[in-house]
Amino acid sequence: MATAKKRELELKDFPPGTVTEYTTLVCLACIFNIFTKQLGLAPRTAFTEIKRHAPTIEELTSRGSMRPYFDSEEKHPHCPYCGKPVRWLARFDTYCIEGGKSTDAARRALIKKLPKADDQFLVIEKKSDSRAVFFDWLDTLGRSLDLNDESWLVDATRMYLERREPKTNWDEPFEELRAVRRSSRLTEGWERDGARLFLAPNLYSEALLIQYLVSRSHTHGGTTLEGRLTLMDLIRRLRYYGYLDNIGITEREPGEVFEKLIDHLVATHEWSNYRTGSGSDRVTGAKKKAKKAAKKSSKKSSKSLKGKAAPPELTTTEPVKLHYIVDRRDFLEKVKSVYASYAG
Numbered sequence: 125m126a127t128a129k130k131r132e133l134e135l136k137d138f139p140p141g142t143v144t145e146y147t148t149l150v151c152l153a154c155i156f157n158i159f160t161k162q163l164g165l166a167p168r169t170a171f172t173e174i175k176r177h178a179p180t181i182e183e184l185t186s187r188g189s190m191r192p193y194f195d196s197e198e199k200h201p202h203c204p205y206c207g208k209p210v211r212w213l214a215r216f217d218t219y220c221i222e223g224g225k226s227t228d229a230a231r232r233a234l235i236k237k238l239p240k241a242d243d244q245f246l247v248i249e250k251k252s253d254s255r256a257v258f259f260d261w262l263d264t265l266g267r268s269l270d271l272n273d274e275s276w277l278v279d280a281t282r283m284y285l286e287r288r289e290p291k292t293n294w295d296e297p298f299e300e301l302r303a304v305r306r307s308s309r310l311t312e313g314w315e316r317d318g319a320r321l322f323l324a325p326n327l328y329s330e331a332l333l334i335q336y337l338v339s340r341s342h343t344h345g346g347t348t349l350e351g352r353l354t355l356m357d358l359i360r361r362l363r364y365y366g367y368l369d370n371i372g373i374t375e376r377e378p379g380e381v382f383e384k385l386i387d388h389l390v391a392t393h394e395w396s397n398y399r400t401g402s403g404s405d406r407v408t409g410a411k412k413k414a415k416k417a418a419k420k421s422s423k424k425s426s427k428s429l430k431g432k433a434a435p436p437e438l439t440t441t442e443p444v445k446l447h448y449i450v451d452r453r454d455f456l457e458k459v460k461s462v463y464a465s466y467a468g
């Protein structure tokens with residue numbers, strides 16, 4: 125929609141993967157219809173009521189919307205219920221920000237800047253936990269990828285690394301990248317060599333896991349950089365790479381191993397938070413060094429990631445606060461113009 129662009133909120137201060145955006149359309153003809161025909165309100169009263177309308181978070185973020193809400197990818201959408209064209213339709217943009225050390229300051233600054241009048245923006249907090257947040261992230265990741273195009277494997281690897289290590293500028297290691305491989309030399313971090321990116325076994329294992337989770341189906345396993353793998357294949361590899369030992373998984377039964385793997389990913393989902401504090405200076409130092417090294421030889425650069433394996437005793441879920449920002453500006457404008465056409 126034409127007005128959409130200039131209305132986008134400025135989100136560049138948030139680490140990748142910490143903000144999820146949702147757009148939902150609502151048909152004002154359908155809403156006015158409900159208020160005037162079904163509830164028998166006069167248009168003026170209906171207008172006052174509708175202006176106050178605040179959809180629930182579920183209505184704004186669920187993938188299968190209910191009347192009068194709907195999703196549309198079309199440029200000129202129509203209401204799927206009554207067929208009304210775009211001037212009857214209003215959009216809500218909803219931003220879900222994951223609470224935590226890496227986002228708190230940016231979120232406060234953003235909310236401070238939002239216009240306050242007429243409830244143009246709503247800010248709603250919701251309690252969640254690290255497991256739900258992780259699976260939401262996976263779901264959003266999966267939807268942003270085209271699994272029929274093989275390059276998704278590299279894209280998924282990058283998105284995982286961005287989430288794990290948001291302070292690194294991943295443009296450089298991924299520039300004109302042809303392949304991602306497991307390093308037999310590195311014990312942590314990554315190394316770019318020519319058109320290939322080598323990941324330490326732990327990082328590589330987690331990249332495989334993410335790919336598996338994004339693409340798995342009940343019958344065919346999942347697709348990874350190592351080809352199509354069943355759960356058994358995947359576990360065998362992760363054991364061989366030393367990943368299972370590294371994160372302290374001693375179980376043998378595949379179902380149990382899988383559960384522990386998920387626990388581990390979930391527990392370290394806020395990788396950035398794990399690594400703030402004492403380690404942050406060293407990260408900066410390493411970055412500077414890496415830059416220098418990169419200048420010397422443009423083909424090779426290496427850096428170590430901190431976020432090592434979690435301690436053997438695994439945490440299952442941690443509480444996470446989600447902060448929803450609902451942009452009602454388009455809705456308020458459209459309600460006004462639609463009411464004008466009713467009243468006129």
Ligand SMILES: [Zn+2]
Nearest residue numbers: 151154203206
């Ligand atoms: Zn409609």
